[in-house]
Amino acid sequence: MTRLRTTAVHGGREDLADLGVHALPLDLSTTYPVPDQAAGGRALQDLAEGAARAESPVYARLHNPTVARFEQALAALEGTAAAVAFGSGMAAVTAVVQAACVLAGKPHVVAVRPLYGGTDHLLSSGLLGVRTTYATADRVADAITPDTGLVVVETPANPNLDLLDVAAVVARAGTVPVVVDNTFATPVLQNPAALGAAYVLHSATKYLGGHGDVLGGVVACAEERAAELRRIRIVTGAVLHPLGGYLLHRGLATLPLRVEAAQRTAVELARRLAGHPGVGLVRHPSLPGGDPAGLVGTQMGGPGAVLAFTTREDPAAVVARLGLITPAVSLGSVDTLVEHPAALTHRLVPGAEREASGVPGDLLRLSAGLEDVEDLWADLDRALSGACERHYIKPSSSGERALVQTG
Numbered sequence: 001m002t003r004l005r006t007t008a009v010h011g012g013r014e015d016l017a018d019l020g021v022h023a024l025p026l027d028l029s030t031t032y033p034v035p036d037q038a039a040g041g042r043a044l045q046d047l048a049e050g051a052a053r054a055e056s057p058v059y060a061r062l063h064n065p066t067v068a069r070f071e072q073a074l075a076a077l078e079g080t081a082a083a084v085a086f087g088s089g090m091a092a093v094t095a096v097v098q099a100a101c102v103l104a105g106k107p108h109v110v111a112v113r114p115l116y117g118g119t120d121h122l123l124s125s126g127l128l129g130v131r132t133t134y135a136t137a138d139r140v141a142d143a144i145t146p147d148t149g150l151v152v153v154e155t156p157a158n159p160n161l162d163l164l165d166v167a168a169v170v171a172r173a174g175t176v177p178v179v180v181d182n183t184f185a186t187p188v189l190q191n192p193a194a195l196g197a198a199y200v201l202h203s204a205t206k207y208l209g210g211h212g213d214v215l216g217g218v219v220a221c222a223e224e225r226a227a228e229l230r231r232i233r234i235v236t237g238a239v240l241h242p243l244g245g246y247l248l249h250r251g252l253a254t255l256p257l258r259v260e261a262a263q264r265t266a267v268e269l270a271r272r273l274a275g276h277p278g279v280g281l282v283r284h285p286s287l288p289g290g291d292p293a294g295l296v297g298t299q300m301g302g303p304g305a306v307l308a309f310t311t312r313e314d315p316a317a318v319v320a321r322l323g324l325i326t327p328a329v330s331l332g333s334v335d336t337l338v339e340h341p342a343a344l345t346h347r348l349v350p351g352a353e354r355e356a357s358g359v360p361g362d363l364l365r366l367s368a369g370l371e372d373v374e375d376l377w378a379d380l381d382r383a384l385s386g387a388c389e390r391h392y393i394k395p396s397s398s399g400e401r402a403l404v405q406t407g
């Protein structure tokens with residue numbers, strides 16, 4: 001077992017020297033020659049039943065070696081036997097619900113809010129044929145019924161940075177598997193499987209990729225659960241494109257450095273925002289009151305690089321005045337991103353329920369990137385202080401849009 005930074009660089013690459021290559025091989029095949037069709041059929045059968053690999057991948061929807069390498073690397077970082085990658089984080093959480101609830105014939109979910117708005121909507125909408133009871137973390141046991149197939153939690157929570165004690169929730173869930181969305185913490189700061197989580201979920205689009213150019217999801221878990229997820233991925237076609245697998249795997253090498261650097265910036269921005277007259281509430285686990293159960297330093301290696309805050313002024317006006325910081329959903333990219341959850345990421349969560357879960361309508365979410373903290377602060381301070389530097393989006397002749405500073 002190597003240490004985190006070493007595993008991040010070398011995971012899933014163990015055989016590269018034997019192959020005589022240095023960079024990750026990228027296999028874009030959609031189909032694979034099977035001159036022995038009976039052997040091809042056996043491989044197809046094995047994969048359809050959930051095998052991690054077979055004699056031939058047969059077809060790209062069944063298996064891809066580039067994606068499998070990324071999965072192996074992510075599993076090593078999360079400390080699980082296996083991982084299964086998907087075309088998006090939503091495809092990943094869908095497969096977990098299908099495995100734990102639909103396949104297991106237990107169509108009830110217990111979930112702790114807040115969750116990413118897309119996950120919340122998936123669980124509430126009935127689209128997957130499950131019904132969901134929302135409970136607070138300390139009341140999970142009371143909400144469980146004989147047909148509960150899954151407990152869903154996210155810590156730190158999207159978007160308000162609430163933390164919950166994973167080991168305590170797992171204990172309250174008893175025999176019911178718990179899925180922990182670990183997107184905000186990444187395996188650099190937290191390994192929920194070591195605390196008893198059955199499934200560790202990531203929107204790989206965020207920190208794992210890290211550059212805002214690849215959409216993906218991944219679930220780290222035991223091999224038996226991974227086999228079910230692979231079966232589901234094959235029949236639902238929720239696969240990750242191999243180029244995505246390649247980019248995500250490449251992203252893992254710098255994951256610890258990116259998370260540590262962005263976290264330092266987030267701690268500093270949170271501290272300065274908390275003292276800014278244009279700011280109301282600031283949420284970050286590094287701030288007083290941000291970690292009431294003392295989970296940073298025990299469950300989590302650090303407070304993470306996402307923070308949230310309210311503004312004295314209309315949040316939309318503040319966002320519109322930012323020049324350097326990117327006003328966009330998503331997080332975990334090299335650039336700092338800010339968004340208004342009630343308008344965007346949590347738009348599909350009914351307003352009253354969103355408010356009740358600790359996500360005020362005027363909350364802004366900020367994901368610290370890798371820029372110099374002083375430049376970020378200058379941008380935030382100017383936007384919060386209402387300085388009238390206007391920007392507008394000018395379509396260029398090529399149809400691309402450029403920011404133009406006007407005043």
Ligand code: MET
Pocket residue numbers: 116118158203329330331344345
């Ligand atoms: C379409 S909403 C964007 C999704 C992403 N999970 C986020 O929290 O920013």
